[in-house]
Amino acid sequence: MRIEEGFQQTPYDVLHPYADDTVLPSLLRRLLPQSAREEIEADLIRCGKRLVEEIRPLSAIVHHPTLVQYDHWGHRVDELHTSEGWRKLEEFGIKEGFVSIAYERKYDALSRVYSSAKILAMTGDCHVVMCPLGMTDGAARIIEVSGTEEMKRELLPRLISRDPSFAYMAGQWMTERPGGSDVSQSETTAIPTTRIPSDLGPPYLLSGFKWFSSAAEGNMAVALGRTSPVSQAPGSRGLSLFVIPLRHGAYPTPLSNGVRMHRLKNKFGTHGVPTAELELENTRGWLIGELGQGVKTVATVLNVTRILSALHLSGSLQRSISIARSYALVRTIDGGKTLLSNAPLHVATLADATLLYRAVTYMAFGTIELLGKSECGAASEEEEMRLRMLTPAVKAYASVRCPTAMEEMMGALGGLGYMEEVGIGRLIRDSLVERIWEGTVNVLALDLVRATKKPRVVESYMAWAQSVISSSAGVMELSAARKTIERLQGLLQNLLRLLSHALTNPLLPRIALNYFASISCGLYLLQHAIWSVGNKEQACDVDLEAFRRWVDEGDMHTYAQEAEAVLSEDNIARAKLNSQLVYGAKL
Structure with missing residues (x-):
């Protein structure tokens, strides 16, 4: 039988990433005033059409980047080459305002909602272009908040530009070989210098090795470096943050600023993103933020x-x-x-x-x-x-x-x-x-627990949660969900207990994070259902059912059971048994 004979599967239709979505349009109706929503929706529909017709076909030409370290004379050149598809995706993201929308602030605080809606619609077709553009977004915010006037004048307009010929991309260099997510073990040193101009701020020379540096094609990077010896400021207290030019002004290439690309990382995924191991030797950098406050600044x-x-x-x-x-x-x-x-x-x-x-x-x-x-x-x-x-x-x-x-x-x-x-x-x-990126699940769980140590943080969250629940009282149509709302109220009270124990029980933070997140999802589902019912939205019954299923049948009950199992045992004994399960009974 020839391939064109016999059964032929009907090709499925291409759905619009915004107009055909079942979640985002309704969410924006709730979050945005009508005048802003009409303008934003028109842009999202136009952008979605481009995504389907122009951007999705680029998938076939997004390939691994390559690194040429030496020319034919044996000279070190470190030329990074990204694929044509990848470059077109970056250009698309810049033109569509991936970074710029949030800083143009046409819709004030809701500009972040606008940019995020566009990013969500773009994600499925853009091969993680949000990695370099996202770090560019973060670098722009750092300079906006903590940068010198020179940085704000020279770098910020490029980071938030929609013009690909003018716009800059920024990397983020924190990960080093000793520590991974634990930046307190950073080995990179930063020494103040008078040998270079202070045109962007206080100048330093950095030397070290950055083990995992995404967006290696960037024009600049923000990097942590140790400005005080470990003996004087152990851990992260001796770290400061720096702006490092890579393809900017007097530094047209990374090599021109003492940065060598050791190799590109061979990753499981995110193949289009150029991620490199970088050697720094007397690399020029300018302090951003306060000395010794690098972790806080970043x-x-x-x-x-x-x-x-x-x-x-x-x-x-x-x-x-x-x-x-x-x-x-x-x-x-x-x-x-x-x-x-x-x-x-x-x-x-x-x-x-x-x-x-x-x-x-x-x-x-x-x-x-x-x-x-x-x-x-x-x-x-x-x-x-x-x-x-x-x-x-x-x-x-x-x-x-x-x-x-x-x-x-x-x-x-x-x-x-x-x-x-x-x-x-x-x-x-x-x-x-x-x-893994930007913190593993366990690292983020510990971060959440640290946040709860500060006065009134948990109380503030609980007060907001109670306000969401209380706002359902006057909506008569929600009477069918009253038992579910009461169940959520009970689960919320258990959260207080769990977060409190997570401060002292080393086995609870991850469970507490998942439980907290699941309850937060339930609260936002309730918030949306209250709005939907109150406004007689066409999908109000579905919105109410989504809330009911999440709370009555969702994973928060599993996390609650896991927490009870941990709390019912001696955590020291359980931790020892965990080690024996992993490494054998001889421990």
């Missing part, structure tokens, strides 16, 4: 990039669901008599993934709304506290839950889903890095 970047990580996960899941939805509308079973979209068991699998996408997206945009307020100086003290708790939690929780749901979407296409050209495999590979 936290500004992490607030942005961790939220962008959550968007990457949510957007990747959205694209996977979109493919599975489309396929189910054309694929038949039962000898061609039944569409998959009419098979209850199959649709139940899609519904579970869609509920997760909805919950994570609502929590992410709740966090983004707070970030926008914070950046515009419009956040209250209580909102700043809530932002501090939500930021590590939404990133870590999404990194745990979303990839598994994406695997289910791959399976929803059968053998076709396992094929590279479908795209779900790449989305899964690229999403798995979010368990």
Whole structure:
């Protein structure tokens, strides 16, 4: 039989990443005033059309970057070459305002909501271009908050530009061989100098080795360096933050500023992103922020990039669901008599993934709304506290839950889903890095616990949660969900106990983070359902059902059981048994 003979599968329709989405349009109706929403939606629909018609076909020409270290004369050149597809994606992201929208602030604090909606819609087709653009976003925010006037005048306009011929990309250099996420073990030294001009700020010479440096094609980077010896300032107390030019002004290449590319990293995913091991030898850098406050200063970047990580996960899941939805509308079973979209068991699998996408997206945009307020100086003290708790939690929780749901979407296409050209495999590979980038799940769990140590942080979150629950009281249509709301209230009270024990029990932080995140998702689902019912939205019954399922059937009950198991035992004995399970009973 020739290939064109016999059964021919009907190609599935391409869904618009915004207009055909089941979550984002409704969310923006709640978050944005009508005048702003109409303008933003028009832009999202236009951008989505470009994504489908122009950007999605670029996938075939996004390849691994290459590094040429020596020319034919044996001279060190360190020429980094990225693929044509990758360069076009970066150009697209810059022109579409991936970074700039949040800093143009046309819609004040809601500009972050606008930029994030666009980023989520772009994610599925852009091969993690949000990595270099996201770090550029973080660098822009650092300079805006802590940079010298010279940095704000010379670098900031380039970082937030929409013109690819003028715009700069920025990297972020923190990870070193001794410490990984533990920057307190950084070996890079930074020595003040008078040998170079102070045109950007206080000048330093940095020497060291940066083990994992993404966005190696950037024009500049922000980097940690040790300005005080370990003997005088142990741990992270002796670290400061610096701006390092790589392809800027007097430093047209990294080599011209004492930066050698040792090699490109051979990564499991994110293949388009050039990530390098870098040697620094008397590399010129300019202090940004206060001396010895590098970790505190660079936290500004992490607030942005961790939220962008959550968007990457949510957007990747959205694209996977979109493919599975489309396929189910054309694929038949039962000898061609039944569409998959009419098979209850199959649709139940899609519904579970869609509920997760909805919950994570609502929590992410709740966090983004707070970030926008914070950046515009419009956040209250209580909102700043809530932002501090939500930021590590939404990133870590999404990194745990979303990839598994994406695997289910791959399976929803059968053998076709396992094929590279479908795209779900790449989305899964690229999403798995979010368990590591900008802090592993355990690191973020400890960060959340640290946040709860500060006075009134937990109380502030609980007060907000109670206000959400209380706002449901006057909505009569929510009476059918009253038992679910009461159940959420009880789970919320248990959160207080769990966060308190996590301060002293070393086995609880990760469970506490997942429990906190799941409850936060439930609260945002309730918030949306209250708005939907109150405004008589067409999908109000679905919004209410999403809340009910999440709370009554969701994973927070599993996390509660895990917590009780840990709390019921001697944590020292349990930790010892854990070691014996891993390493053997001889320990």
